[in-house]
Amino acid sequence: MLEPVVGGTGPLARRNPVAKLAAALAFSAPLLSTVDPLTPALGLLVELAAAPAFGLRYATLARRAWPLLVAALGIVVTMVLFAASRTGALLVSLGPFDVTTGVLTGALGLALRIFAVALPGVLVFATTDPTDLADALVQNLRAPARFAIGALAAFRLVPLLGHEWQMLTLARRARGVDAGRNPAARLRLFASTAFALLVGALRRGGRLAVAMDARGFDSGVPRTYARRQVFRRSDAALVAASAVLAAAVLATSISVGVFRGIVG
């Protein structure tokens, strides 16, 4: 889910990781300023148009973005059930719930916002190698190596957790510990398994830290970098273009008169 799918095939995928991250933020953040449905819809169009430039196929993007779909559906259902103001024309009455145009517009707007705000992040992480990101954070943003490289190393241990969880679960069954259908017992079993997983993860993390220490990590000497990350003019251009596009989207919705500011 998190590992990159392509190794720099699109022209934008090859940009500096920090630039990609900044561009994603520069585009997403302004979209949060309004609650109308048009702004996120326009934003989404721009993002979908940009996907091929990242070398991402729409099928791949859809596979990566399906958790967003679940979240968006959840929003629509919640709004239909619990929206306080039910303005607009009545479309259909589902028992005690009146589905009106007002409710649907609100729900649609929220669902679109989720997509529009999260999709740039999906684009960036799908096309960025975590090692490159950590390198760029340290070299271009002067982030502390202790933090960036440390997080990178910890990240490597994450896939082990899935296997570890399965072994712990099976081992508990082998010890005669199971929960059956009792929800309280299930919760207890889940908590005790999660605790064992945590203890194991901390021990492994500790061993990894000692091994990194033994190879001179964070010993006070300034590091050198085997993999150079450069922030070029084209990287700055990507960030700027992204900010300009976000401004254009907002300007459109203001000029059409649908802009509804989140404050005031």
Added chain:
Amino acid sequence: MSEVVLRGFAWRHAGRRAWAVRGVDLRIAHGERVLLLGPSGAGKSTLLAALAGLLPEDSGEAAGEVQIDGLDPRKARERVGLVFQDPQTQLVMARSGDDVAFGLENRAVPAERIWPRVDEALHRVGFRYPRDRPTAALSGGEQQRLALAGVLALRPGLLLLDEPTANLDPPGARLVRDAIAGARDPDTTMIVVEHRVADALPLVDRVVVLEPGGGIRADGPPEAVFAEHGDRLADEGVWVPGRPLPAHRTPAAPSVRADALVRADGAAVRDRLAPVDLSAYAGEVLAITGPNGVGKSTLALLLGGLLAPTSGRVEAHPGGQPHRWRAATLTARIGSVFQNPEHQFVTTRVADELAVGPRRLGRSPAQIDTVVTHLLDRLRLGALAGANPYTLSGGEARRLSVATALATAPHLLILDEPTFGQDRRTWIELAALLAELRDEGHGVVAVTHDVDFVASLADRERRLAAP
């Protein structure tokens, strides 16, 4: 090139009453290659950590002196390289070449000189993949080779190896031994800790034996040390070469068998195990062997009723398909012992750990008490009844995990690599215990890489072949 001098060195971890090492006087000259031995608990790993400068001053109490080329080891860190046991937790980066570069970056080697040194180190250890090979795609032995390359790239004067093959299967261990032998540099001083003495002997010219209570018991050329101290070391659990292991085979397998305790009919698990037909019988030790990745551990989970086959069937006699049983029922019929004992611990006291199974079966407190006392005694765990299972040594934890499976008196016992990484003493005890259980009429199934175990104990061997 480094020289190591210890004078009356001692170290006590903060909060502990006993010294981890004590009274060590030792001088190791430039380019010497030393095997450091001692029974478990003699402080070998602590001594290596001290030499690597990995014991911060505030983490315990020191006495005496330890010097590398006349320097405190904490100030001589760039002269020392250390390879640990577990390959999983010493690789830092996602790509192999990056991982070797990691140490060089930390030591501020100029960028243009990093990649040539990475390639040289990878070549020295016989790494046969390109630099961008994902570290996660390497086998354990290959990962350990890579870890060795990461240390050698730093050109240490003193190379420390802390049981570098203990977490590996025999082919993986061979890979790493060959890499160490091939990468040997006459200018590098080397200290290796290794239980499997026969594996380490070709690499060293001197043996030092630590005495558990403190001081050094023996020091000299391998032949002389083992001639004088070999018997005692073997009794203490060191795998001294050339000492036979007891055989526990039954004279002949019965020609007419009762029903199988558990039977697999074309049982398979998608992506993990190809279809297998197999039966395990009472009064028999069945060894399941085969190369890595062929699905031996998965088969153990199937037979143990812990996993459902995705095709085919596993049938226990009596009782039907074991993966459908409730957990308590399962433990009364089939006991499973995992490769990593810590996965199976669910309490904070050794005695409680033994009581879990019987209590789940609804046994009375008096019955539970009898079972716990009997098992503590039988597996030499009496002195540890109140200890936390997570603080046990490898051998103790293994004995406890076997004892927990026995506590519910199952007729069939399934073990995954029971002898893996065990010292000689635990190995002999474990083999004797399993033989005893077999002779009492239990069925024993063991997944194993250990040829000695198969030779000593197995009545039947089933080798799974790569598909």
